[in-house]
Amino acid sequence: DVKVTQSSRYLVKRTGEKVFLECVQDMDHENMFWYRQDPGLGLRLIYFSYDVKMKEKGDIPEGYSVSREKKERFSLILESASTNQTSMYLCASSLLQMNTEAFFGQGTRLTVV
């Protein structure tokens, strides 16, 4: 079974803190993605990566950065957490080929207080 594992299911952080969300996949996928999901807005792409040390901005990259030092691990970093970053964060991975599905982790519910 493909597994995408996010390090925390629930996280509470204070405004201004630096926050790390970790994602690991075990299927040797080239592509990895970070989304945030908010009611009525669907899944919005923050950043994605198609190779180690490669990253591309998605639709809402402001306030976030990412790191991909190893193929299986993709980290999302909130440089200085703000209350408007309270959300569900979903990590996904897929093979590079176009006709393959993306597999999602269970999500991290982040609350910034």
Place this chain on the structure above:
Amino acid sequence: GQSLEQPSEVTAVEGAIVQINCTYQTSGFYGLSWYQQHDGGAPTFLSYNALDGLEETGRFSSFLSRSDSYGYLLLQELQMKDSASYFCAVKTSGSARQLTFGSGTQLTVLP
């Protein structure tokens, strides 16, 4: 950038057929996917269309018209367990292979 539009809510009764539409605007379009997400769960893949036409997988079918930038998901013989959110998503070509989702359609199946 990319944009996708789908209805926010659809309601149907058990045993019925429902169609969820998706229109998109994107550059470098490669294919249209559909995902299902139950409350509290992760999105899971349902189908993918790269070419025009209908793809059938059991009770679910997905259609794509590239010339109209339009697709739909057709759910037949609805069951209560089909109550979930359904997302269309576009894949774009090139070195930056982005997967962009629509805002989702909440399907409620009534007994």
